[in-house]
Amino acid sequence: MVRVFVNIKELVQVRDRSIDFVSGAEMKKLPVLRNAFLVVKDDIIHDYGLMEDFTEIPADEVIDATGKLILPAWVDSHTHLVYAGNRIDEFVDRINGLSYEQIAANGGGILNSAKKLQALSEEDLYEQSKVRLEEIIRLGTGAVEIKSGYGLSFKAELKMLRVIRRLKENYPIEIKATFLGAHALPLEYKNDKQAYLDMLVQKLIPQIALEKLADFVDIFCETGYFDVKDTEYILSAARAFGLRPKIHVNQFTSIGGVQAGVKYDALSVDHLEVMTDADIQALQNTRTMPVALPACSYFLSIPYTPARKMIDSGLPLALATDFNPGSTPSGNMNFVVATACIKMKMTPEEAINAATVNATYAMDVGNKVGSITRGKKARLILTKALHSYAAIPYSFGSHLIEEVY
Numbered sequence: 001m002v003r004v005f006v007n008i009k010e011l012v013q014v015r016d017r018s019i020d021f022v023s024g025a026e027m028k029k030l031p032v033l034r035n036a037f038l039v040v041k042d043d044i045i046h047d048y049g050l051m052e053d054f055t056e057i058p059a060d061e062v063i064d065a066t067g068k069l070i071l072p073a074w075v076d077s078h079t080h081l082v083y084a085g086n087r088i089d090e091f092v093d094r095i096n097g098l099s100y101e102q103i104a105a106n107g108g109g110i111l112n113s114a115k116k117l118q119a120l121s122e123e124d125l126y127e128q129s130k131v132r133l134e135e136i137i138r139l140g141t142g143a144v145e146i147k148s149g150y151g152l153s154f155k156a157e158l159k160m161l162r163v164i165r166r167l168k169e170n171y172p173i174e175i176k177a178t179f180l181g182a183h184a185l186p187l188e189y190k191n192d193k194q195a196y197l198d199m200l201v202q203k204l205i206p207q208i209a210l211e212k213l214a215d216f217v218d219i220f221c222e223t224g225y226f227d228v229k230d231t232e233y234i235l236s237a238a239r240a241f242g243l244r245p246k247i248h249v250n251q252f253t254s255i256g257g258v259q260a261g262v263k264y265d266a267l268s269v270d271h272l273e274v275m276t277d278a279d280i281q282a283l284q285n286t287r288t289m290p291v292a293l294p295a296c297s298y299f300l301s302i303p304y305t306p307a308r309k310m311i312d313s314g315l316p317l318a319l320a321t322d323f324n325p326g327s328t329p330s331g332n333m334n335f336v337v338a339t340a341c342i343k344m345k346m347t348p349e350e351a352i353n354a355a356t357v358n359a360t361y362a363m364d365v366g367n368k369v370g371s372i373t374r375g376k377k378a379r380l381i382l383t384k385a386l387h388s389y390a391a392i393p394y395s396f397g398s399h400l401i402e403e404v405y
Contacts, residue, residue: 073142142379149180
């Protein structure tokens, strides 16, 4: 199958070779070809260039992209899209004045989702989850990381991870699985946190490794959830089974989680709404990607990750949705890119880099997707006719995608 796109107004994120990520001032550089062509053969990017250099070739389909843009599909490196039901009642509670922490203390939050998920069959969980996955694909996402963490028991965590594996087998986009058993403390362990952590380390992680159900391990390192000592215990055990860390840190408080992530060579540290100078310094010159989740800040009305300060300090930054039922019930990466520009003062170039090449690093798929590069998978967004790629964050409430390939 040969598909040729011609007269592309802007072919965005064109890189002749794969790169790991861009940092600091380099994030403002977004390589673009204007009035371009793109050739896809058997689902792989085969060639591209300027229309003035285009020579017609035999093709099964030719798409005239006059006035339109093509960019690599979004990469969403942090989601919880496998979950049961919803938490709409808690949304209303927040409108009426309750905080995220107060809702959790009243039995809501993560424990509420866990109760619903434990009662749901694996088949029903798959059916609910595939609807969300299909939705984000239509919204332009071409690679996604999905976490467990709403099971909070041996059986339910495995159920979640098996559902993620089934999604991976049945859908064409890149999917990575993350084990997040240490998302919250189950009620039955509320007086013995160490016993729960021991169960994760001694029983669940070995079983997950045996069945090859996860690529990464995660933990919610936060005041009131799990501390740095807990985090190091989980990360150390998981590393022995080949699970690289991707950890939740600094959502509400800074307690040393960033430093723990760097110590254990975390692929990414995610959330980062609260960042001290020491946290920023700890990330400099490391291979750990900071990941911001601006839709979570929007939905919970909490501070945004200080992107401007971090990038100006020379750090890289990735963007992701945090798609989950409690704090970010949306997997729309277009909104994330727009919010990063509008609320975090990232430039369109920085935001697109953060949602493509840097995001691929944060879920270890940079050799497959995330840029217009020969040999990579053709996971593409074809926009409607647009002024430029800056229209994506500018027209934040409009659906600008014509087709997803």
